[in-house]
Amino acid sequence: MTGFATQQLHAGSPTAHVTPRALPIYLTAGFVLDDFDSAVNHFSTGDGYSYTRVANPTAEAVEQRVAVLEGGAEALLVGSGQAALAVTMLGLLRSGEHLISASSIYEGSRGFFVENLTRLGVETDFVDEANEPAAWERLIRPTTRALFAESITNPKNEVLDISAIAAVAHKHGIPLIVDSTLATPFLVRPLEHGADIVIHSASKFFAGHGAVLGGVIVDNDTERIAYFRDSVALRFGPTPSPLNAFLINQGLETLSLRVERQSENALGIARWLEQQPEVQSVDYPGLESNPFYALAQHYMPNGQGSVFSFTLGGGVDAARSFINALDVFTHMTHLGDVRSLVLHLATTSHNLRTDEQLEKAGIWPGTLRLSIGIEYLPDLIDDLDRGLSAIRRGSAAAG
Template structure:
């Protein structure tokens, strides 16, 4: 027996957990906030003083994520926003950040505000256009390149290896938001990324009951140390119960993501060319402009997220979403239940998202039920 253990086994066994004293196969919750010393003043565990930055349960989940992503270190945060903002806050006034024009809306809004307040230049590129990415990166000195792939909610796919080459040739570091791809489908560090970001609320937890974020680094450099310091000092940590729930969710991530990918592909294929449908946007379709890139860097599936644009404009699209019976009209993604959202109405008048677009997060239900649900909503609209 030899070789690296398969990811599915790592996840199912919660990082090979086994309590050597009791034989328990499920990790316990350790809620203690502080750790005692013996009579001589020595810590019983020299690695633990205070739980804000030394949580037993967080470290269990971090170890599994770190191994999955082929990283040097991983830290969990209280939310995806806490993780992303901690890394961006390592930039200094006068630095330049390049980010995609289509990305997680809340983070995009925060980036614009933060960079303006702190004298950091922010430039946006079109994630569907590699030439535009090259032009924006090379326009001026750059310290950080941010990539979200696939990009929410229009699912452009950026070539990570090419982005890493561009960033490094410009003396910058590459951050990849791989929330939608998950570590099961894409491993950005293996493609040259310096940091990987996840909203762990989504597929990593997968049950819509934990808010969490994760950062993984390729090496423990000075920027990583600064981000970890910001996490500890700002207190953006994940509690022990939430960390325990996160690890519990991770134990089934491989089967959940596999089923979501299968459902998304079948759903996308069914509705491509369907009467009343203007466009189906899914990286797994041959019609997707970056399908070849997705096929190269997404192994085992194309994700559980897709968007559909409908004929008849915003009014008919609103009727369609209102007529759905099985899809839940709710924000977020990556849970076992299927969700749908009219993103342009949620984001407001400044949204770059077309107002005839619905975003679908495919769960693990029977896909025929989901197909029939959208069919009847289209016919009734």
């Protein structure tokens, strides 16, 4: 090599064969095909690596870890939670077929069903009483190919009776897909209760620090996940960056510590909020007063999660004063972060819903969603108290 242009590309190629303790980040579009026959072998058997959209060792390490944590046979890592939902549904449904979903779900999932799947000829029916097996049963058609629900719903923190709904699915030979983003496998492992596929937004608790996006699909059926991987994700291309895979892996290493602390903090805050005169209701299933308390104790005895909503009696004006007065809580549309977050639902994530739809979803003008972080609990309560004091000052000034 004598030319500068060649040297800048080829001089100093790494040669060390070492085993790093931290997960190596294979930040590369593709991999060297050793010799002619190894390329022939890779393309005929799939062994080894060729191109990151097909397989990447950093992403594979995350897939293996999440599969173990969820108690599933295999996992597929993709670029976001929405991508995990899209790959799953595009892998299960074709034009003319039918999906049934719980109505209380993340807005982005609902939008995907209502707008995108409809354009592809897949119809979705929604179930309001998600824990009533008969309500699902009534909607099942010969063309129904999947049931979908969240283990803990975003934003109202309702708890799914997984085994009851899985029983309906299995009676009809249909898979139950559970989005378990808000619960994480530290709190509940839906496959152990009969769910067939679990999906996650890894952008939330898995990554944990609010820096990257990711999504995971976990399945006990290795043939189905092979189809999702080789025929859906490979073609549609929601490939995660290896750097993001590394950060998700790093997050997973402290998942239990964070979720345990977040759940403890959330319970402390929910109990405190319940006592405040400005607060009309608190939707946290760790509270004895909550209608989902018994189910939460059954499915999630180690903690009931950190995302929940509560409603201020003073409506939008109270919500505005409250949010603007907060100092420790971050005002943003995200959840599962180490930091505590707050969002006013009716004017942000749910602003396209009609008043009637909002009412049906239990989202009132004063409803706020909290995602509780790992901060020192008294600091969080002081901050929320600052918000309530601002409401009181606002009312006094108006009065």
